[in-house]
Structures are given as structure tokens and as C-alpha cells.
Amino acid sequence: MFLNSFADLETLPPGCKARVVRIEGGRGLVAKLSRLGIVPGAEVVLVSRAPVGGPVLVEVNGARVALGRGVARKVVVRPGA
Amino acid sequence: MLRVALVGQPNSGKSTLFNAIVGYRAVASNFPGTTVEVLKGKALVGGKPAEVVDLPGIYSLHAGDPAERLARDYLLSGQVDVVVNVVDASLLGRSLELTLELAELGLPLVVCLNMMDEAHRKGIHVDSERLSEVLGAPVVESIAVRGVGLKELLAAIPQAKVPTPPRYAADVEGILTRLATVLASRETRLPPRYLAEVLLAGENLPEEVGDGELTEAVEIARREFVSRRGQDPALVLSAERHALALGIFEEVARVTHAAASLRDRVDSLLMHRIWGYPIMLAVLLTLFFGVFKLGGVLEGYLLPPLDAFTAAVEGAFPGPIGKVLGGALQGLWAGIGIVLPYLVPFLFFLAFLEDVGYLPRVGFLLDGLMHRIGLHGKSVIPFLLGYGCSVPAVLATRILEEERDRLVTAALAVMIPCAARTVVIFGIVGRYVGPWIAFSLYLLNILVVAAAGTLLRKLLPGIGPGLIMEIPPYRLPTLRTMLLKVWLRLRGFVTVAWPTLIVASAFFSLIEALGWTRFLNTLVLPITWPLGLPATVGVPLVFGILRKELSLIMLGQALGTMDFGAALSGRAMVVFTVFVIFYVPCIATVAALWRELGHRKTLLVVAGTVGVALVVGLIVRGFSCLFGTGTH
Numbered sequence: 001m002f003l004n005s006f007a008d009l010e011t012l013p014p015g016c017k018a019r020v021v022r023i024e025g026g027r028g029l030v031a032k033l034s035r036l037g038i039v040p041g042a043e044v045v046l047v048s049r050a051p052v053g054g055p056v057l058v059e060v061n062g063a064r065v066a067l068g069r070g071v072a073r074k075v076v077v078r079p080g081a
Numbered sequence: 082m083l084r085v086a087l088v089g090q091p092n093s094g095k096s097t098l099f100n101a102i103v104g105y106r107a108v109a110s111n112f113p114g115t116t117v118e119v120l121k122g123k124a125l126v127g128g129k130p131a132e133v134v135d136l137p138g139i140y141s142l143h144a145g146d147p148a149e150r151l152a153r154d155y156l157l158s159g160q161v162d163v164v165v166n167v168v169d170a171s172l173l174g175r176s177l178e179l180t181l182e183l184a185e186l187g188l189p190l191v192v193c194l195n196m197m198d199e200a201h202r203k204g205i206h207v208d209s210e211r212l213s214e215v216l217g218a219p220v221v222e223s224i225a226v227r228g229v230g231l232k233e234l235l236a237a238i239p240q241a242k243v244p245t246p247p248r249y250a251a252d253v254e255g256i257l258t259r260l261a262t263v264l265a266s267r268e269t270r271l272p273p274r275y276l277a278e279v280l281l282a283g284e285n286l287p288e289e290v291g292d293g294e295l296t297e298a299v300e301i302a303r304r305e306f307v308s309r310r311g312q313d314p315a316l317v318l319s320a321e322r323h324a325l326a327l328g329i330f331e332e333v334a335r336v337t338h339a340a341a342s343l344r345d346r347v348d349s350l351l352m353h354r355i356w357g358y359p360i361m362l363a364v365l366l367t368l369f370f371g372v373f374k375l376g377g378v379l380e381g382y383l384l385p386p387l388d389a390f391t392a393a394v395e396g397a398f399p400g401p402i403g404k405v406l407g408g409a410l411q412g413l414w415a416g417i418g419i420v421l422p423y424l425v426p427f428l429f430f431l432a433f434l435e436d437v438g439y440l441p442r443v444g445f446l447l448d449g450l451m452h453r454i455g456l457h458g459k460s461v462i463p464f465l466l467g468y469g470c471s472v473p474a475v476l477a478t479r480i481l482e483e484e485r486d487r488l489v490t491a492a493l494a495v496m497i498p499c500a501a502r503t504v505v506i507f508g509i510v511g512r513y514v515g516p517w518i519a520f521s522l523y524l525l526n527i528l529v530v531a532a533a534g535t536l537l538r539k540l541l542p543g544i545g546p547g548l549i550m551e552i553p554p555y556r557l558p559t560l561r562t563m564l565l566k567v568w569l570r571l572r573g574f575v576t577v578a579w580p581t582l583i584v585a586s587a588f589f590s591l592i593e594a595l596g597w598t599r600f601l602n603t604l605v606l607p608i609t610w611p612l613g614l615p616a617t618v619g620v621p622l623v624f625g626i627l628r629k630e631l632s633l634i635m636l637g638q639a640l641g642t643m644d645f646g647a648a649l650s651g652r653a654m655v656v657f658t659v660f661v662i663f664y665v666p667c668i669a670t671v672a673a674l675w676r677e678l679g680h681r682k683t684l685l686v687v688a689g690t691v692g693v694a695l696v697v698g699l700i701v702r703g704f705s706c707l708f709g710t711g712t713h
Binding site for chain 1: 140141143171172174175178203205313315316319320323348349352353354355357441444445446447448449450452453457547548549550551552553554
């Protein structure tokens with residue numbers, strides 16, 4: 001049941017709110033995301049996504065951050081939180 | 082002398098503040114990572130002269146990219162007396178993490194809460210007195226773009242205090258304190274607690290303090306972390322800082338409902354998955370044709386009387402003296418009549434797009450395409466800067482984490498037509514062949530850069546990290562900051578390029594009078610001949626390496642007329658311009674490459690660009706022979 005309720009930032013529909021659960025990446029990636037406030041527990045909103053495999057636009061702590069698809073895929077979230 | 086360092090997250094208004102304090106030196110832009118160098122200036126602090134240092138914008142002191150390492154090492158070098166932490170108040174919660182890191186350095190600190198107006202718009206109300214109590218250091222509010230709060234900041238700097246270091250959860254504190262005690266006995270200027278954190282996080286140190294005993298103590302502490310928290314110490318510490326920062330934010334700030342944002346609605350249109358693209362194209366076309374039209378009008382007014390004057394001077398002094406004088410005058414007029422009419426509007430439009438914050442949006446829109454051609458999103462920023470000048474573009478590659486990406490991006494960015502090459506494109510092709518052909522040269526350039534990128538990806542494999550880029554809010558630029566930015570960039574032209582133009586132009590007249598041009602032209606024949614260009618354009622190409630604008634001026638000299646259309650076929654003008662766009666970047670850019678990449682890679686880039694220029698020139702020549710009556 002818990003597994004089903006998880007998604008990642010790549011698949012989250014635009015306008016959807018979510019809470020970050022974990023980041024599936026190396027230390028470097030975790031550190032980079034954490035500086036922008038993307039850490040487990042943070043609330044994010046997926047604002048929009050660019051076409052042709054482009055980045056997703058995420059709002060976190062009132063700031064907007066563009067994440068490439070490869071990065072977005074590694075951010076596991078629980079939607080609707 | 083008191084030395085004050087400005088430290089803040091990218092796009093916190095640090096450079097704007099620096100400019101306001103020391104009187105315009107730095108180029109501030111509305112996108113992250115603009116300052117990649119340490120900039121210095123002088124200001125009066127508390128009635129005494131002080132040196133103010135603008136460090137690159139950093140999210141963290143726990144160095145990831147080169148800018149962060151640079152800032153950290155500078156702060157730890159013992160040269161800094163006071164740290165001014167510039168904070169975007171509208172992003173206080175996140176920004177406090179850096180503040181907490183700074184609080185561990187044991188340096189006197191002043192926090193400058195900048196962009197208070199933006200915070201209010203977002204409904205964030207900060208109790209700066211409370212914040213000052215919590216941090217144990219003075220807090221000043223400011224709106225740097227409007228000069229609000231500057232006096233208060235300067236007055237607060239002498240009152241700077243070493244802040245209270247943050248206190249983490251008890252178990253973390255225990256481990257840190259124990260390690261710090263071991264470190265305290267070491268010979269080092271650095272605060273032991275900060276060192277303990279750095280060592281635990283497994284980062285390298287700015288100086289050597291390690292020995293056997295210490296390594297063991299660190300190892301024990303790391304194991305303790307993992308057994309207690311089940312996680313790498315670096316992650317635990319960053320999570321602790323995050324929690325602390327959030328706690329402070331909740332204590333000192335009240336968040337009310339934000340005013341419905343017009344900017345959000347603008348963004349949802351400008352960054353729209355479909356509409357974003359035609360709008361982007363329209364913006365860039367407007368930029369292009371705006372500059373073209375405006376430049377053409379100005380040039381039409383300025384050039385004829387100046388040319389008439391040159392002719393009169395040459396008539397008055399027959400012989401070589403008149404020729405050299407005429408050459409010098411032509412260089413002088415070229416600056417006023419050809420370069421400035423295009424350069425000033427171009428730099429102004431670019432400054433506007435930069436300050437409004439449109440450039441990162443373009444980066445967002447183009448990131449997907451960038452990935453397909455072997456680049457990743459952050460490279461977009463050096464590329465876009467490249468349209469202004471290649472030198473800052475090369476320096477901006479420092480925002481990239483991987484060395485391979487820096488090389489690839491720098492190699493490609495120098496092929497982007499900078500403002501100087503834009504002058505050549507407008508002055509030759511735009512004026513004598515047609516604006517649409519000139520515009521298509523920009524598209525051709527993008528295609529070539531893309532192809533070269535794909536090729537480089539094959540030659541230098543490696544998976545770049547994905548895009549992680551902050552998209553700053555739109556900001557209404559003030560006319561003053563835009564004009565100052567235009568001037569800062571123009572200054573390079575006026576003080577360096579223009580005199581070079583004049584001297585080189587006179588020099589060219591001299592060697593022409595002496596009959597030496599034929600020799601130089603013969604040397605360049607291996608390039609001009611296959612491209613189907615007259616041998617006389619050889620010298621302009623050689624001079625173009627000094628400054629790209631020179632190839633335009635020298636071309637007029639070599640042809641004996643500024644009316645290129647009368648002396649060259651349309652095809653020759655296009656091929657010449659294509660070659661100028663791609664071949665060897667100017668001397669200043671080569672120097673920047675040398676510094677960033679080292680001599681070996683620089684030579685490779687230079688050789689590569691000549692190859693690309695030849696190949697593309699040949700292709701353009703071939704195509705225009707096959708299909709073209711359109712260009713003459």
C-alpha cells in the first residue's frame with residue numbers, strides 16, 4: 001500500500017503537491033539538491049514540465065528550481081501531502 | 082585595512098549590493114552563478130577606508146563546485162576581517178543554512194536581509210531583531226537595487242560579532258565536540274568545530290592538518306555517526322542544518338498570504354510547454370531585428386559625413402602620410418559609425434533580458450534539446466553569455482561541476498557569435514546581403530555548435546550530471562543598472578578595442594603603402610583560396626584574431642571601400658562572415674581559455690575552431706553555388 005502511494009518528480013502531474021520521501025542518488029546529488037531545499041520532508045509543487053525530455057519546474061520553499069529529467073526521476077515523493 | 086567579504090547564495094543581490102557600495106565594478110545579472118571571480122573594491126566603512134570583496138554566489142561552504150571552493154578557501158585564508166552574509170529575505174528559510182555554516186567559521190558576521198520588498202510581496206515578514214538575537218550577530222534590512230539600507234549596512238559592519246555556532250541534536254553535538262577537542266590541539270588557524278564537520282563529511286581541507294591519530298579519531302567518529310543515525314555523516318549534518326534553519330525561520334518570520342502573483346501567470350505562459358517556444362523565438366527575433374533596424378538608422382546618419390571627412394583628409398595630404406592618416410581616421414570612425422550603432426542597442430537588449438531574468442527561462446526551455454546533442458542544461462548559461470562576449474562565457478563554465486563538461490562547453494561557447502562578431506554579421510551580411518540571411522547565419526551557427534557538441538560527446542564520453550538550476554523570479558530592471566551594465570561591457574570596447582582599431586587600421590595603411598600586404602595575403606592563401614575569397618581578405622582575417630571587429634574594418638581597408646557590396650559578391654561576403662564567426666576566438670578569449678583549460682586544451686580548441694570554420698565555410702560556399710542565386 002505504501003509502495004503504491006510513492007511517485008517521483010518526473011512522473012508527478014503538473015500542479016501536484018508532494019512531500020519528498022528520499023533521494024535515490026549519490027552523495028553529490030543529495031548535497032546539491034539539499035542546498036536548494038530539496039531534502040526528505042520538504043514540500044514541493046510540480047509547476048510545469050518542458051517537452052521533449054526537458055526539465056521539470058519545481059517550487060520549493062517559495063523558490064523555483066529546474067530539474068533535468070534524470071535528476072527528477074531520482075527524487076521519490078509522496079503525492080498529495 | 083579592514084577587509085569585508087560579501088557572501089551569499091546565488092542571485093541574492095550580492096553583486097548589486099557590491100556595486101552600490103564600491104561604485105559599479107561587477108556585472109550583476111538575474112541568474113545564478115554570474116560572479117565567478119573574486120572582485121574587489123574600496124569603500125568607506127565607519128569613516129575608514131576598507132576593502133570590500135565580492136565572492137561568487139554559493140549555496141553552501143561544503144564545497145561542491147569550483148565557485149564554492151574558491152569562496153570557502155578565501156574565507157578561510159585569514160585575510161577576511163568581517164563577513165557580510167547577503168540573504169534573499171524572500172528565501173530566508175533556505176538561505177539560513179549558509180548563514181549557519183558561516184556561523185561556524187569564527188569570523189565576525191553581519192547579516193544583510195536583502196530584497197525585503199520581494200519578501201513582503203511573498204507575504205514573508207521577518208523580525209530582524211529577533212533574528213539578530215538568535216544568531217548573535219547584527220542583522221540589517223536592505224533593498225539593494227534601490228539603495229535602501231546601504232547606509233545602515235555600512236554602519237553595522239564595525240559592529241559585526243562572531244555569531245553563536247549552531248547547536249545540533251545532542252548525539253551529533255557529542256560526536257562533534259569530541260572530535261573538535263582532538264583537533265583543538267593541532268596547529269591550525271581554522272576553528273576546530275568547523276574542521277571537525279569538514280573531516281566528518283569526508284571533504285578535503287584547504288590545508289594539511291592530518292596525522293595518524295587524527296585519522297583514527299575521524300574514523301571512530303564516522304563509525305559512531307553511522308551506528309547512531311544509520312547514515313553518512315555528510316547527510317546527517319546537512320539534515321541537521323536544514324532542520325535548524327527551518328526552526329529559526331519559523332521563530333523569526335511570519336508568513337501571511339502572498340499577493341496573487343502576476344509573475345506566476347507570466348511564467349506559466351513564458352515557460353509553457355508549447356507557447357514558451359514561439360514566444361522565445363519572437364523575443365529573440367525582436368532582439369535581432371530591433372538591433373538591426375536601430376543600428377542601421379544610426380549608421381546611416383553617422384557614417385557618410387565621417388567618410389567624407391576621411392576622403393577630404395586623404396585629398397589634402399597626398400602620398401603615404403595621407404594614407405596612414407586616412408587609415409587611422411577610418412579606424413576612429415569605424416568605432417563611432419559601425420560598431421557603436423549595433424553594439425550599444427545589442428548590449429542594451431541583452432542587459433534587459435538578463436536583468437528581467439529571461440535567460441534562465443531560455444535555459445529551461447532548451448535543456449531538453451541540449452541533452453539530445455550531448456550537453457546539459459547549465460551549459461546554456463555560458464552559451465547565452467557568449468552572445469555578449471566570449472570571455473565571460475568561458476569564465477562562466479566554472480558553474481559546471483565536471484572538468485569534461487567545462488572543456489566541451491568552453492570549446493563550443495567560443496563559437497557562439499559574440500557582440501563583436503554580431504557587428505561583423507550585421508555590418509557585412511545584414512547590410513549588404515539581407516537581414517534574413519544574417520539571421521539564418523545565427524541558426525546555422527546553432528546547428529554547427531550542436532553538431533560539434535555531438536562530435537565532442539563521441540570523442541569525450543562521460544555522463545554529465547542532470548540539470549539543477551534555480552529559476553529566479555522576474556525582476557523589473559532599473560534603467561540605471563542596465564545602462565551601467567552596458568557601459569561596463571562597452572568600456573572594454575572603448576578603452577581597448579577602439580585604440581586597437583585605430584592603430585591597426587593605420588598600420589594596415591602603412592604596410593599597404595609599403596607593398597607588404599601581398600606577402601601576408603599569400604600566407605593566408607591556404608584559407609582564402611579554397612573558400613573562394615579574394616586574396617586581399619587575408620589580412621583582415623589575420624587582424625581579426627586581435628579583435629573580431631577588426632576583420633570588418635580591415636576588410637574595408639583591404640577593399641579600398643566601406644561599400645562591401647560593390648567590391649564583393651554576396652556569396653563571398655557570406656562565406657567571409659561564416660569564417661569570421663567560427664575561426665580562432667580573439668586574443669582575449671584565448672587568454673581566458675588558457676587560464677581555465679591550460680595551454681594544451683586551448684591549442685586544441687584554437688585548432689578545432691579553424692577546422693570548423695574551414696569546413697563550414699566550404700559547405701556554405703558549396704550550397705550557395707548549388708542553389709544560390711539568392712545571394713547575388
